[in-house]
Amino acid sequence: MGEEGRQTDTGIKVPKWRFMDYILGKLDFCFWLQTAFRILRSYSSLAGVPSFPILVCSPMIAMLAPDDFSGEAGMFDLELGGRVAIVTGGSDGLGRATARRLAAEGCKVVICARRQDYLQAAAAALAEETGGTVVAQAADVTRPADIEALVAATLERFGGIDILVNNAGLAVQKLAKDCTDDDYDLIMDTNQKGAWIMAQAVGRHMIEHGRGGKIINMSSLLALKPLSQLSLYAMSKAAVAQMTRALALEWVRHDIQVNAICPGYIVTEMNAKHWESEGGRALIQRMPARRIMQPEVLDGIVLLLASGASDHITGAVIPIDDAQSLM
Numbered sequence: 001m002g003e004e005g006r007q008t009d010t011g012i013k014v015p016k017w018r019f020m021d022y023i024l025g026k027l028d029f030c031f032w033l034q035t036a037f038r039i040l041r042s043y044s045s046l047a048g049v050p051s052f053p054i055l056v057c058s059p060m061i062a063m064l065a066p067d068d069f070s071g072e073a074g075m076f077d078l079e080l081g082g083r084v085a086i087v088t089g090g091s092d093g094l095g096r097a098t099a100r101r102l103a104a105e106g107c108k109v110v111i112c113a114r115r116q117d118y119l120q121a122a123a124a125a126l127a128e129e130t131g132g133t134v135v136a137q138a139a140d141v142t143r144p145a146d147i148e149a150l151v152a153a154t155l156e157r158f159g160g161i162d163i164l165v166n167n168a169g170l171a172v173q174k175l176a177k178d179c180t181d182d183d184y185d186l187i188m189d190t191n192q193k194g195a196w197i198m199a200q201a202v203g204r205h206m207i208e209h210g211r212g213g214k215i216i217n218m219s220s221l222l223a224l225k226p227l228s229q230l231s232l233y234a235m236s237k238a239a240v241a242q243m244t245r246a247l248a249l250e251w252v253r254h255d256i257q258v259n260a261i262c263p264g265y266i267v268t269e270m271n272a273k274h275w276e277s278e279g280g281r282a283l284i285q286r287m288p289a290r291r292i293m294q295p296e297v298l299d300g301i302v303l304l305l306a307s308g309a310s311d312h313i314t315g316a317v318i319p320i321d322d323a324q325s326l327m
């Protein structure tokens, strides 16, 4: 989708890639208007009326017509300009790709991760790539005080929070019998408790503010289908999926939509080497689509779940996985 939208003359902000749809819709309307007039003229007392005035007037009538009659534009709202978004784990991988998309759509984006210098560089790069506003605020999601400070800093800087992408996460790859208590705490504290405390902190603000909001939780394919050596990770992501449904139910009356994405295997800095290895290439050949996904495959679902287009979608746990969960 294009970086900027265009203001149409009926006052509707139409994102760039939908602009042509909008115009084609209006042209369609003109065409049908003129055809209807010609048919009427052939079979009625309008026979003597010249078609020229209708030819001239139909574009004006089309512009005034409701957009539902003139193509898809205006039927749903994908506009994100000016919204404030927090993306946890925004320095790398899927979080970085999500922050890039939101910034390109005109959101003011705050990214968090643990290392301030690295995060700062990521925010600067994202701002340059998108021409948007991307701010770095170091926070460890396992530390409630950091989350509090992240939310407070975002509110102080931008005056509100419209979107939270609960993305920070990590995995420990071990057989269940070898996992330690420390492994358990690390995975649960980061993936599950971190996402919970983040959602609580942002949800409280959204409820207080009374303007609703969007929470997008990054769950995983493994929430739907466990994999050997990733039991802790799978458990934590299943908890994120159920947290999504529980919060969606409680907060729907506050117009807060809470949804989860369950990505399948996606190439990120963390796993790129694996996909180049023999084992990685063999795994790709066993996947239903015989291909590995890139982080940008999440652009569409993020845009949907962050925008007004999903105002009535909540509690959804959505696989983006090239059918990997169906294997």
Ligand code: NAD
Pocket (backbone or CB within 6 Å): 088, 089, 090, 091, 092, 093, 094, 095, 112, 113, 114, 139, 140, 141, 142, 167, 168, 169, 170, 190, 194, 218, 219, 220, 221, 262, 263, 264, 265, 266, 267, 268, 269, 270, 271
């Ligand atoms: P990544 O390692 O590239 O990025 C993870 C991000 O989270 C980094 O920015 C890291 O700094 C941050 N992070 C980790 N622990 C943190 C903490 N305690 N506090 C703050 N930030 C922290 O990983 P990724 O592949 O981009 O994964 C992002 C999310 O998507 C994770 O939740 C992961 O479980 C999920 N996911 C990834 C895949 C995939 O194939 N890449 C598939 C399904 C789900």
